[in-house]
Amino acid sequence: MICNICGKASSIIFRRRILGKYDVDYFQCSSCGFIQTEKPTWLEESYRSPMNIEDTGILKRNILAAKRTSAILFFLFDTKGCFLDYGGGYGLFVRIMRDYGFNFYWNDPFTENLFARGFEYDPVHTNKVELITSLECFEHFTDPLQEIEKMLSISSSILFSTETFSSGTPDPDNWKYYYFSHGQHISLFSLSSLRYIAQKYNMHFYSNGKSFHLLTRRSLNNSVFNILLKLSLLGIPSLATLLMKSNTKPDSAAAGQIKSIRDENVQ
Numbered sequence: 001m002i003c004n005i006c007g008k009a010s011s012i013i014f015r016r017r018i019l020g021k022y023d024v025d026y027f028q029c030s031s032c033g034f035i036q037t038e039k040p041t042w043l044e045e046s047y048r049s050p051m052n053i054e055d056t057g058i059l060k061r062n063i064l065a066a067k068r069t070s071a072i073l074f075f076l077f078d079t080k081g082c083f084l085d086y087g088g089g090y091g092l093f094v095r096i097m098r099d100y101g102f103n104f105y106w107n108d109p110f111t112e113n114l115f116a117r118g119f120e121y122d123p124v125h126t127n128k129v130e131l132i133t134s135l136e137c138f139e140h141f142t143d144p145l146q147e148i149e150k151m152l153s154i155s156s157s158i159l160f161s162t163e164t165f166s167s168g169t170p171d172p173d174n175w176k177y178y179y180f181s182h183g184q185h186i187s188l189f190s191l192s193s194l195r196y197i198a199q200k201y202n203m204h205f206y207s208n209g210k211s212f213h214l215l216t217r218r219s220l221n222n223s224v225f226n227i228l229l230k231l232s233l234l235g236i237p238s239l240a241t242l243l244m245k246s247n248t249k250p251d252s253a254a255a256g257q258i259k260s261i262r263d264e265n266v267q
């Protein structure tokens with residue numbers, strides 16, 4: 001098999017049963033370390049319910065990601081810009097970021113927007129996107145480079161989360177992130193594979209070495225990136241909310257106006 005990231009040879013590393021019934025081969029690239037499954041023919045079944053039942057960490061993860069993201073955006077990007085959450089799921093993260101005062105939009109072709117209705121990304125009417133966030137999406141991509149190219153056509157900075165590994169092959173009996181039970185994690189990134197992507201698209205790669213990463217054309221300092229992530233847990237988001245204007249009330253007022261126009265049209 002050919003590696004979906006660097007195009008070099010990828011060989012079988014193990015076979016595991018997913019969804020309790022399909023025996024699936026996992027391949028790893030000898031050059032960049034990227035791990036991919038055989039052609040995923042089970043995804044429709046995997047996504048029958050978009051929210052996977054084992055995902056009890058959805059709220060905790062969104063709040064943590066919002067704290068980290070607000071620290072990075074507040075100090076390193078234009079806080080007045082527009083932002084897009086690519087693969088934004090139910091819209092929870094977009095709603096939190098809007099509450100913090102960032103002008104965030106939502107996009108996700110596979111999930112219903114429940115929390116950020118009215119803030120769907122529209123390429124024609126949304127202003128230039130300062131940065132894209134993509135949380136826990138990369139490991140779901142069948143063709144990661146195609147998705148990254150789509151994102152790069154919208155913005156030159158991508159802040160994203162996916163669990164990575166630094167060397168070797170994570171032990172299939174111990175690394176939970178394979179999630180054999182639902183079979184949705186079909187692309188697993190080594191840090192080298194992310195560095196390869198950065199090089200391919202002339203970008204810089206910053207990372208906490210584990211799960212939170214930034215691909216951007218801007219030249220920053222990896223230590224600053226990591227310090228901000230650490231400080232994000234110590235009150236920077238509160239600082240951001242103090243200094244920025246939350247969208248919670250204005251969004252509600254705008255939604256109320258739209259609702260009354262709709263009601264008038266119905267009468």
Ligand SMILES: [Zn+2]
Binds near residue numbers: 003008029031034
């Ligand atoms: Zn590779």
